[in-house]
Amino acid sequence: MTRNRAGDGRDSLPTFSRRQTLRAAGAAAVGTATALAGCSTGEAGSDATPTDGETGGTGESNGTRTGAPTESAEGAQTETTEGAQTESAETETPDEEWESWFGPTDNYDGFADRTGEAEVTVMVGADGIEGPHAYEPTAIRVSPGTTVVWEWTGAGGTHDVIAEDGSFESELVADEGHTFERTFDETGTTKYFCTPHRAMGMRGGVVVEE
Numbered sequence: 779m780t781r782n783r784a785g786d787g788r789d790s791l792p793t794f795s796r797r798q799t800l801r802a803a804g805a806a807a808v809g810t811a812t813a814l815a816g817c818s819t820g821e822a823g824s825d826a827t828p829t830d831g832e833t834g835g836t837g838e839s840n841g842t843r844t845g846a847p848t849e850s851a852e853g854a855q856t857e858t859t860e861g862a863q864t865e866s867a868e869t870e871t872p873d874e875e876w877e878s879w880f881g882p883t884d885n886y887d888g889f890a891d892r893t894g895e896a897e898v899t900v901m902v903g904a905d906g907i908e909g910p911h912a913y914e915p916t917a918i919r920v921s922p923g924t925t926v927v928w929e930w931t932g933a934g935g936t937h938d939v940i941a942e943d944g945s946f947e948s949e950l951v952a953d954e955g956h957t958f959e960r961t962f963d964e965t966g967t968t969k970y971f972c973t974p975h976r977a978m979g980m981r982g983g984v985v986v987e988e
């Protein structure tokens with residue numbers, strides 16, 4: 779009941795952040811349910827609170843207010859806090875930057891190693907993000923001189939391939955079999971995205987390395 783109410787209240791948020799928030803809310807709800815063990819006081823309290831933007835804060839205050847006697851609840855809170863602090867402390871590593879770039883990208887699972895290949899194909903409009911709105915593979919490592927060929931599947935409407943740094947941009951098309959290619963001669967990193975689906979996570983990355 780509580781989750782449904784909270785979900786209705788978030789309908790105005792962008793799709794990806796609502797999903798992430800719900801994920802976090804789900805985790806918090808599980809933790810709270812365990813700690814409270816059926817205590818209805820805490821749930822009534824959160825229902826009466828109009829702000830649902832800070833689920834974590836609500837969960838913590840519930841645990842504190844009801845004085846949940848279990849040591850495990852405190853332990854869980856400590857771990858969560860430490861983890862968050864560690865992540866935010868490392869602000870300028872490349873990994874952190876990529877994690878941020880691919881935050882809403884459901885099919886991101888690290889960089890596929892395609893080094894040593896002269897030509898690499900990336901499908902445009904692959905299944906992965908609320909239907910066919912993904913690049914696949916969405917992140918690749920290649921060697922200098924590699925030609926990356928983006929090939930449209932024809933699914934998911936119109937897509938394009940736009941470098942965030944402005945170094946290249948494809949046509950915006952929906953045609954199955956359409957291709958766009960670029961040869962990466964220099965080492966470095968390039969983020970790119972699909973204009974219509976960038977917000978939902980249709981984003982890609984190319985790392986060129988020796």
Ligand SMILES: [Cu+2]
Pocket residue numbers: 911934936937938972973974975980
């Ligand atoms: Cu797209």
